[in-house]
Each structure stands twice: as structure tokens, then as C-alpha cells.
Amino acid sequence: MSVNFEGRLWSREDLLGRFRKVRRRTEELAAPLSPEDQTIQSMESASPVRWHLAHTTWFFDTFVLSMHDESWEGVDPSFRERFNSYYQGVGPSWPRARRGGLSRPTSEEVREYRRVVDEAMVSFLSRSTGSARWWAAVEIGLEHEGQHQELLLTDIKHGLWSQLGSPVYGELRRRSRPAKGGRRASWVGFQSGIYEVGHGGPGFAFDHEGPRHRVFLEDFEVASRPVTCGEYLEFMIDGGYDDPQWWLSQGWEVRQAEGWRGPLYWEDRGTDHGDAQWQVYTLRGWQEVNRAEPVAFVSFFEADAYARWAMARLPTEAEWEVAAATREVEGHFAEEDLFHPRPVGGAPGALHGLFGDVWEWTGSPYVAYPGFRPWTGVLGEYNGKFMCNQYVLRGGSCLTGREFLRPTTRNYFSPETRWQCAGFRLARTMS
Amino acid sequence: MSVNFEGRLWSREDLLGRFRKVRRRTEELAAPLSPEDQTIQSMESASPVRWHLAHTTWFFDTFVLSMHDESWEGVDPSFRERFNSYYQGVGPSWPRARRGGLSRPTSEEVREYRRVVDEAMVSFLSRSTGSARWWAAVEIGLEHEGQHQELLLTDIKHGLWSQLGSPVYGELRRRSRPAKGGRRASWVGFQSGIYEVGHGGPGFAFDHEGPRHRVFLEDFEVASRPVTCGEYLEFMIDGGYDDPQWWLSQGWEVRQAEGWRGPLYWEDRGTDHGDAQWQVYTLRGWQEVNRAEPVAFVSFFEADAYARWAMARLPTEAEWEVAAATREVEGHFAEEDLFHPRPVGGAPGALHGLFGDVWEWTGSPYVAYPGFRPWTGVLGEYNGKFMCNQYVLRGGSCLTGREFLRPTTRNYFSPETRWQCAGFRLARTMS
Amino acid sequence: MSVNFEGRLWSREDLLGRFRKVRRRTEELAAPLSPEDQTIQSMESASPVRWHLAHTTWFFDTFVLSMHDESWEGVDPSFRERFNSYYQGVGPSWPRARRGGLSRPTSEEVREYRRVVDEAMVSFLSRSTGSARWWAAVEIGLEHEGQHQELLLTDIKHGLWSQLGSPVYGELRRRSRPAKGGRRASWVGFQSGIYEVGHGGPGFAFDHEGPRHRVFLEDFEVASRPVTCGEYLEFMIDGGYDDPQWWLSQGWEVRQAEGWRGPLYWEDRGTDHGDAQWQVYTLRGWQEVNRAEPVAFVSFFEADAYARWAMARLPTEAEWEVAAATREVEGHFAEEDLFHPRPVGGAPGALHGLFGDVWEWTGSPYVAYPGFRPWTGVLGEYNGKFMCNQYVLRGGSCLTGREFLRPTTRNYFSPETRWQCAGFRLARTMS
């Protein structure tokens, strides 16, 4: 059976299959972690793993079962508040900064919560024949869980690294290809004109990806690949972190206050004789910085400062999307279970590494597209209310599930944040 | 004699005359204020009046005399750091938050500093025949001083209001026209297409106003006039400050933390029986809120929340500029010495109040135009390094000098700031 | 075999027996708690249960085995820093505020750490024949662990209460005796003169309990029992929390900032008609406030304000000790596994409830006794360096192990802290 709703068409079997797969994957990602690992919260922006496991379940509980399934009795009335992230329309939510203070429900009880909700969801999905409006909510719930799979990895990486001795998430497999010296990046040009960007058409997309609309772009060029660790090291060696001329004023303040000397997760294990020897913490342990890999875990401020130093700039998100429209969505994603970027590059004159490996900071503040309408109801809070003091990132990373990424996907973070797997590529305006 | 430099043409007489006029005006604005009034700093964002008087002088001292006049010996070597606002290229600057801790030089000594620099400037302007490159710096210095004239009024208003009893800057003249009930605003439409915006051509403009470039705009409508106090009161009465659904997430946090219940400078002097009676603090004292005046001294967050509540949005800065290009730059500016907005409105179907009265928040984060190049040298720090987490305002206010405003002028502030004279007008995308 | 060291005499069998008992008790206290419960840290002052379990083990590892047992190889070199609370002489210590960020070692690994150290300790205790200096360290380690048994309960109470729904540590047994209306307290008088206070003689005591020394006390009276919840409620009803005249200036600031309206763990479940109905959170769940119980979990500031309101004051610690010297050390301690104060009182004219139930705030800042010498070596950091901005509490509580309390025991906390089980009794100077 298939259902059609506001232009989206689902087959019951597909949705059921996808539901099972997504839910299973989340649990697999949490599996290597002890109850203690699942409880800690290393900073206000990060959430405990247990919270991710429960919140993604809460999403189906709240927006599907509670709203559409009359037979649903719920699991625990306190969960409504406990696992509400920020939806004012649902009522109060337990403060984000104190998620790490919750020891209940335990990991096992969270597992049980997932089991009960999954059972109810599968049953409901199997028999529901009524209005298909809620099928949309199921799909959003799956996309939502996909985002949290990435956050789970992002947060646990920060949580493990923050500890004495920086324990690992999983065994280190020797995998980094020897650095190939790295072909120099080249510029790929695009001509001025009216372009269409944003999501339109039949597939799923978040509300803020649309509507599809026209933009005018002046002539521009985009680098063939993201900036690598080797290139970024040159910026560091050239004193980039000590020279305010490259930095936005706010960026310089943050850099001073935080004492940044390199990307997050980098550590100088240099000798006393002065040579820096940079190691990088990965989910599988410390390893030497590989100059051919795209630099990752940098803030917008660092990306922007590097670009200025390199006499270039970051692409706007429209430019990025126009450039990316010329390529297939393929690359290195979370399915490979590597969870660290791989060296990128390839034939000159073409674009490489747009998708996967690292999210790419764009120079565009996160704003609504012309004609943007948030989803109706409480889910309208999903994106729209965060359109302030954030920058757009594009293209997904090695922590992103391939199936959750579209060429129009808009990710967004504050310019000072660094714990998401973000790098960048350069652009410039031709003169 | 006239001088031509990079496309700008100045006559020596004009520049001399303008220099004298601008410098005199600044002193007139400070004249009603005692040495004590000129010393206080009411918050980190505001600066003491004495500092404005000295810093504008420092600008000519540093960027004109010290760089171009070999005979210039300077006044006090400590001034270089003391009155440097933020130019890293000039060396260290005394911390902004501690400007109010400086009791030296005294008001009288600052006056003397101005006198000596003015004398040197007039002499140099009168005799200089060499390279005209520095004439550009003189003009920038004058535009810079124009901006500080507005800041001086903005800051002293906050400084006086912050005190017990809220003393006044000058005598209250009974002036507000009786509220006329206020014609309802109407929508003025513009068609989709490619438009040109930004500064081009011969006159002065700040670096970030250019280059002139093309943008594509979808069909849009702009309100015929800014939102009035009367309309804003309806938002307040409807519980707008208590309902998170209208607010950006960050805006709601600020509103909660600060306990906002209305615009800055508004105070409810209502009776115990519950009727609110809003008074507003002006530089000339407290007066009843006039429903026909444009609402002023609101943050971007409040403007944005109001717009959402009114089923509209703020115009982008490109939309604003396209709309404003249809009107003359005329309105109520600082030259009238009223320093408070006047009721606006007029014939339906036309645009009113675009210039003067209140700056208008746009929905556009402050970013570089395509092809933007900061001024060369230290003055490149003037604008570019602030392009982060700020929103653009357009159109000038009753605290802005008329001569310092262009249709392309871009003002910018953080979205939570309220002490600048800012209101807003609505826009919408036609569907 | 017995060992004599600096006046202390131990029998090997006694020490071995005591070691086994104390270590077992700690584990029993942690047993009801899941790994998640053992991981959370609800505020900077509190520590995770896992940390208490490991730190008390670290104490023996560091100060006994590592220093005295040459065959000891240690368990994990990172533990030295990881579980160091504050001993600068031992090297760096992991920051207290971030103890809740450590997910490693897990609860199970901590259990194993305890097992290995216990085995080594028992073996060493059984065979050691050399210098007896380290027997002192063993005894300190046991007293230290006794203190942490109390802290474990104190901290987990705060950690559970801080959560949504305030889960319990154990089953609620219906146990509070019906409130008996409570005999009024009476005054018990002592005459002026020179008294001896502080520890002297053969038994164990912490360094700061001595030396025994003379003090002169003017005539004073001490209340026959601690202030009860019923009496404290009168203070609350009389507006005690809203009247600054009763409060120390710093106390008033804290009360304002924190919004205190009653003791920590009290919650008003009153009806809309206005009558307050106070419930109190205990380790076994919420129950109605029992007017006959001593009030507990109040700060020094509240105790002091109450005393002023009651036209009295708190006793000095010398007065308290002189009064307490007239009674046996008996009362309601942690051995009863009730973990909540019981109603106190008894025959008029006598002193009741000095020991057990609630620690009693004294009016004495925590300072060194005349002639105080800290323990030699690193253990000198145990108490001396905290003699600043703290107040002394006396008498132990229902969370204190009976065996760890002496009439000379000095507990100390900052005046604003409330999460320890502290009440108070009144005193006055006769005129």
C-alpha cells in the first residue's frame, strides 16, 4: 500500500523497512559505550548518549503515537518534559545544561522505552489506514534520528576527549593512506547569472530547504577541494593564530579567550627543540596529523581567518549549491564506520570532496529563503527559530549518514563552535 | 583649488568649511553636559562623552596629521592608546569596558586637544599641495565624526536614563503633535527581477556600501511606513512579550533574562486598577507614549517577533534599498535638535518615513557585498571585521545628521541591542 | 600483635577488622545505585558516587601502599591525578567541577580497583612488622573513608533530588513518630570560667581537633535541644525570609539571589487558597514536614537569622563542646539506615540531641586552635588549608557513622551551603 500526502508518496513497506533500519543503527552506534559513557555531558552544547537515545524515541512518542494513535498509553508521563529538547509548543523542557544531571531512566530503561515505542510504531505503521498526515511525521522522525546519530558521535567524541587520558570509542584500525603530498587545489569557475537553489520536487526535505527560488550570482570560482591539514599548518606556522588582521573582531576575542593555537582535537607533542608535532584525537585514538586530509573541527572564525590569509573567502551557500549541483552525491559517510575524514583530491579542474568527509562552512548566515514557511504546528519550531547568529554548513561529513544528506541540506552552527566535524573550501570573486 | 583622488573630487574651500562645521557641531552637542556627565559610562557598549570628543580628534591626529604632516609633533604620546577604539594596526587600545575609568584628560584638557588638532588641521588643509591621498582620510574623519555625533547622543541618553530620577539633556519643549489616530499602513509592491544595489559613482561612501552589484529579488511588498507605537502596543496587549511562538530562540532567552516588557525607555506608570499608562524617556524628559510615532529603541528580536505576530517579516536590506530608491532622502534628522521621532505617515500607496526618525532593522545579517574590498591599510578595520552576528539597519534617525546619510548607508548592531534609535517596517513575500 | 606510634596504640587484629568493616560499609551504601546514578554530579560541591568509591581507595593506594609497600605496583598510573581531591603535594588533581565528566573507570572497574587495593592492604596489614608509622596512615584512611560515607549520602541525596521527579535512594518505610507537639526547649546554664577544650589523650583525632587548650567563657546558656521544624515554620510564617533585619549582609544577598523561602529540600505543595503545606524530600521519598523533628539542611545564614529573630544567638564551638562534655556520645546515627532526623527532646533542664540527627552550626569561624600543628607531610593539607570563610559544625548527624564521631569532632562548611545535614541550637549570653 502506498500513501500520498502533500506531494510525498510513501509505500508502507518502505517506511516500515526504513524505520527498522534507522532505529537499529542508532543502537549500534551506542553499543560500544558503557552506562557511564552514556551519562556524561561534557559541555552545555553536548548531550548525553542516553539522552539522544531517548529523545529520538520521544519524537515518535510525541509527534506520532500521542497525536495519532488513540490506543497509545505512553510509557512515563514525565518523559514529555524530560526528553523535550526545545519545543515550547509541547510544554516545558528539562534544561539543556542539566541533561547530564539526569541518572534516570537508566540505559536499560531507555532501551526498554525504545523497545515499547518501536513495537507500537511498527504495529501502527502496519495497520494504519486513515489519514496519511502522520506518515509525514514518521518520515521527519527518521530524518531527525539521522541527525541525532551524527550528534551522538559528535558529542561522545567530545565527551571522551575531555577526559584524562582521552579514552577511545573503538579500536584503532591502521587506515590512513600515506599522505600523497597532495595535489594543489585549483579553481573551478562559474558564470554570473540567475540560478535556482533550494529544495523543490518530490523527495523529502526539511522546511528550511525550500522553497526553490532564484538568486543572482556574480562570476565566482570555487576551490576544487577542501583545505587540507597541510595547508592549514602553513597558516599556523605563518603565525595565523597570532595576527588579528586575519580575524573577525569577535573571532579574535574568542581565540584570545580560549587560547586557540590550532583546530580542536589537535595537540602539539613537539620536542623541547621546538618542532611542533601535531597529533589529532579521533574516535579510534590519537594519530599523527595527516597533511592530505581535509582540516576538520575548526570554527567558522578559523575558516574565515584562513580564507582571508589565503587572499580568498568562503563560498556563499548559494554558490556552494550551484557548484555542487554539477556532481553526484557520493563520498565518504558514516556508513563506513571510520568516523574520521580521508584524504581528498583528484583530477584538476573538477570538484572533489563536496559530499562527506567534512561539513563545509559557507560564508552565509543562516536565514530564511524568500517565501519560507515553517512546518505547521509545533514542528514549525524545528528550524525557523534558530535563524540568528548561525552560519550555514553544507555537504555532510564522515559522521553523517549518506541517506540523510541531500544537495540542499542546510546545517547550521554558531561561528565559534568547533566540536562538529567541519572544514571548509575556498572561493573567490573574479575581477 | 580642487583635488581629485581615486574618483573623488574635493575643493579645498568646501573641505575646510565642512571640517569647521562638523567639528563645531560635536562641541555644541556636548555643551549642555557637565564634566561629570561627560565622564560616566553606563554600560560596556556606551562610551563617555569626553571619550567621543577625544576619539574623533584622535582620528585626525592619527590618520591625517601623524601620517601626512611632518611638522606635527602630537599632543600626548599616551593618547595613541588611550583613544584608539579598536584599530589593531595602530597598536594597543585601552579596553572599551574601562573607558569610564579614565578621569584624565579632563573635559577642559580634551577641549584643548581639540583646539590644537583643529588648528593644525586647518593649517594643513589650507597649505597642503602634495599628494591628495590624505584628503580622503580627512573626509573619512568627518564622516566618522558624524557617526560619533549620533553615538554621543545615543550614549548620553542611556547614561542619563540609567540614573536615579533620569535627568534630562535639555529642556522639554512641548512639541508632539496630537496623535492623529494614525492612518493604517498600506502595502507597496515591487516586482521580481534583477536590481542593482550598493554604492557606485562619485560621492563618498564607506567601503562596505559597495561595490554596486546585482541581486535577484522575488516579488515583494513593503509597508508604507514604520510600525507605530500604537500598533506596537497592540502586540504588547496581545501578550506578545509572553508568547515564545513569535520569538527567535535566542531572542526569547534574552527577553527572559532581561525581563523585557516593552521597548527600552518605556515605563508603565499605570494605576493599581491595572491599566497600563506608558511613558517614554526622551532626551528632553518623560512624556506620554504617542501612538502615532514610530516605535523606537527596540531590538532586532522585538522587531522580528512583532513581524511574525503580524503575519509578515522584515524587509531584506536589498528590498529596503530598492524601495528607498524611489524616494528622495528627506525626513526628520538631528539638525532639528528634537532628538525624538515624530509621527509619520501620509498618502496611502506611497512610502513614508524611510529616512530619518528611526533606523529600520532589516532582516539581513551584515555581510560583505560580492566583490567587497576593505579600504587599504589600517582603515580597512573600519567595517569589515565586524561582519558577524550583526543585522543591518537602514535609513537614519532623528539622531543622525542629514549630511551623513546616503540611501546606501549600512548601519549594523547586534540583534539584542536596544539603545540605538531603531524601529522597523514590515515586508512580505507575495504568494 | 600491637603497635605503638606517637601515643596511639593499635592491635593488628583490630585494625584488620576495622579495615574490612569500613570498606564493606562504603560498598553497601553505593549498592542501591545504578552506574548512571554513580556517574552524575549535580553541582560543583558534590562528587559522583563512583568518585567517592575510588577516591577513598586512592587514599590507601597513595598514602599507604605507594609509600610503604615496596611490592606494590599500583593499578593505573592515571589514577594518581584522577582521584586526587586537592593534595598539591601529590601533584596535579583533576578539577573538582569536572568530576562528573569522567566516565572512566566504570563502576565495575572501580569495584575492581577497590578489590585489588583491599587485597594488598589486607596482605600488608597482616604481615607488616617494620616501622609503625604507616599504621597511622591506615587509621586516617579509615576515618577519611568514614567522612566520605557521609558525603556519599549527602551528595547522592542532592543528585537525586535535583532530577525531574526526584527519584529515591531506597524504599520509604513509614517511620516518623507522630509529632508529639514538642516540649518547649529550655535553657541550660553554664558559669563563666576557664575551660579546657579540644582533643587530648590517647584516641584518634584529626590534627585540627587539638591541641587541648584553655579558653575563658563568660556565663552562657544553651538550649536543651535543636530548633525544630515547627519552630522554624513560625520564623517563616512571621516573614523571616523577607526581612533583612535578621540577616547578615552576605546572607541576605544569597537569599535574594537564590530565592530561598525555606530550607533546602522543602517544597510548598499548598493549595490555591494560600495555606502552605510543606513537604520535605528525604532519601526515601517525599513526606510531610514533621514539626517535632530538628530542622535540617539550612545554611549558616539561615541559622544565624533565625537566632537573631529569636533574640538569641548560635553557641560558639567552645560553648558547644563544654556543654556537650556533660553528655554521653549517643544518639541517632547512620547505622540505623534511616538517613533522616528523628524528633528530639526529653526531660526539661537537660541537654538532648547533641549527637546525631543533625550537625549543629556554631557561631565560630573555622580557625586553628592555639598551638595547632598540621600533620607532617602531604597529609598536612587535610584540614589546615581550609581555615578560611568557613564555620564550624558539631555533633554529627543521622548520616554520620557513630564510630567516626568524637565530642571534639570539627566539621566545617561555607556559610551559604545547605546540602549537608545541618541544623542548629540556640545559645545566649546571660546579662
Added chain:
Amino acid sequence: MSVNFEGRLWSREDLLGRFRKVRRRTEELAAPLSPEDQTIQSMESASPVRWHLAHTTWFFDTFVLSMHDESWEGVDPSFRERFNSYYQGVGPSWPRARRGGLSRPTSEEVREYRRVVDEAMVSFLSRSTGSARWWAAVEIGLEHEGQHQELLLTDIKHGLWSQLGSPVYGELRRRSRPAKGGRRASWVGFQSGIYEVGHGGPGFAFDHEGPRHRVFLEDFEVASRPVTCGEYLEFMIDGGYDDPQWWLSQGWEVRQAEGWRGPLYWEDRGTDHGDAQWQVYTLRGWQEVNRAEPVAFVSFFEADAYARWAMARLPTEAEWEVAAATREVEGHFAEEDLFHPRPVGGAPGALHGLFGDVWEWTGSPYVAYPGFRPWTGVLGEYNGKFMCNQYVLRGGSCLTGREFLRPTTRNYFSPETRWQCAGFRLARTMS
């Protein structure tokens, strides 16, 4: 005419004369300062000079004229709140942290306020024949103003030093005697026994100086003079600021957070070759540190750390007072207008420098004496409510007026404060 009240006896002429003298002196101290100097507030703990001038006047306005003189009409009703320091019984008070935000009344208006109140006071003092209760308030007002004369100098010193270039209060007179190498300090012993301390008898004293009462002191020794800069330098050179073993735990935290390397107002102008050359900022400008002067402007934490390093301790306040009772109250006070300590010392075996030059930190937290009763009414807030987290200082300084100091005077500050003119002397318990 003379008046007798609660044991105090005043002659009208004496009081009138003293009133005139004290009021004049305050104005003389402010005279060298511009209106700008009188407006700044360099930190929350310090107050603007204008505020001191007005607040001391407010004291007579509020506690004498408004309460006792029916003909008094007041000057400005807003002054009641504006210049209230902290008396809750008088109503609200303008926040201390924002005193520097008040530009009104101006210096001239404050002068006028003083003039009007002085006139009314002199008139009232000249004619009053009724109840003498208010004569006590006049005397308290004068002692109060004496304290503020010292605070005025203390605060303006901090305010001037905090500025770029550290301007001076007055001309530097070359005055420091050449350092005499400094006789070593010797110990002066006192025998154990019951002593009487605290104020008793006919003269004025603050409430907290009494009642006179008995204390028992064990044998103790006190150093013959305060610790000198030369001795303190040895502590610094020995790494005293880098070794936590000497510091209280809270002291070490402050030292780390603030980056202390020496006393406040000291600055190392050493050469690159490494030798430190310490200069000290005085109200008359920078000068070389004189090794023979008592060290000044150190916190309790530094005094306590030094004492530990020197294998000694600070005297208790009772010990200090017992020792001081053997000497006349004479020394170097503010009347000499030097405002900086002079070298101290003298014949061995005797006590020197107890009074004047520097306040001496004692090891005693500030608590009530046995039987302490605060003054009745609002003035009861003068001292009592500050008895928390402060330490007692004794003996006055070169900024204290001689007439305002008694052997029983108790000054008190938080242990981390350094901007008052405080040094210390050593003590020890004989064993």
C-alpha cells in the same frame, strides 16, 4: 554647656569645633581632584569621591537633622536613596556597583549640599537644648566621616592607579629616608592568663568594640615591628607566590586567578637580564620600593602565606590588643599628609609601629564579642551585619586620621582585598 548621654559627656563647644574641623578636612582631601576624578569608580568595592562627600553629608541629614530637627526641610528627596550606602532600615539604596554611573548631583551641587547641611547642623548644634540622644548621632557621624576620609584616599589611589599612565594625587616630595638596612625584628613575649580586651569606659567607641570582656591567652610572642618590604621581597624571591604549600586553599585560587606576583601597586621594571626592580605606586607617584618600609597593600592571604613561610603566624586580635595595651597610641597618621608608610623599627625588645603606617591583619575572623549588642535602631546595621567572611585589622595606617583611632578599633576586610593600606606583623605560640 555639656550634655551627658548613656555615659558619654559632650561639651557643646567641643562638638561644634570638632564638627567644623572634620567637615573641613574632608573637603581639603577632595580639593586636588577634578570633577572627572571625583566621578570615576574603578571597581565595585571603591566609591567615587563625590559619593564620599555626599554620603557623609547624608549621614547627618538622615540620622540627625531628619530625625531630630523639625525645622529641617531636606535638600533633595532623591538623596535618601541615592546616598544610602546599605541601611535597609532607611529604605532602598542605589546599588554600590553603579555609584560611578551617577553624574548628578555634580561636584558643585555636592558642595552646595554640604554647605546647606553644615549650616543647619551648626545652627542646630548651637541652639539644641532638648534630649541629648541625638548628640550621640552627631558623634557617630563624625567618626563615620573619619572613616570615609580614609576610604576617599584609598579609593582615589586605586582610581588613579587604574588609569593609563597612573596620574598622581599630588606632587611628589622627596621624602623616603634612605633605607637603613633595617634592624632585624625581635620577639616580644607575653604570658598566658586571663586578659581583658575590648572597649569599656567613657570615650567614644563603635558598638562592636565592646563590651570589654575576658579572654584566656596561652603564652605568645609578637614581632617587634611589622614585616618590611625587604623581608617580603625575600619571600617573593624564594618563590613564595608559586608554592601552594604556604597558601590557604582559597588564597591560592585567588592568587592563580588574579596572577598575583607581589603586593598591589608594585610593578617590576626590571631589565631584560632578569633582575627585578620593583617600583611602587604612591599617591605622589612611582618610587623605588624601600626595603625598610613596612610592606603594605597585601591581602590577608598574602600575609598568612608569608607567615607560614616564615614559620610563624599572624597574631589574634586579642593578642594584638594585649600587646598594644603596653604602648601609647602614637605613630605616623594621615595628618602628616604623606599618605605612604615610613620605615619603622627601633630599639630591640620593644614593640614598634603598632599604630599608624599600616593596618595590621590579624588572624581573627571578624565576630561579635561575647555580650555584643548592636546600636539600637537603624544604626545597628553599622557593623553587626558584616560579621561574616572578614578578618580584623588593627592599628590604623598613614591614611587614618589620628583622632579616629583607638587601641580597640576594629577594622575588617575580606581576605582577598588589597586596596586598603594593610600590612602585618608576625606572632607565634611558644612551645
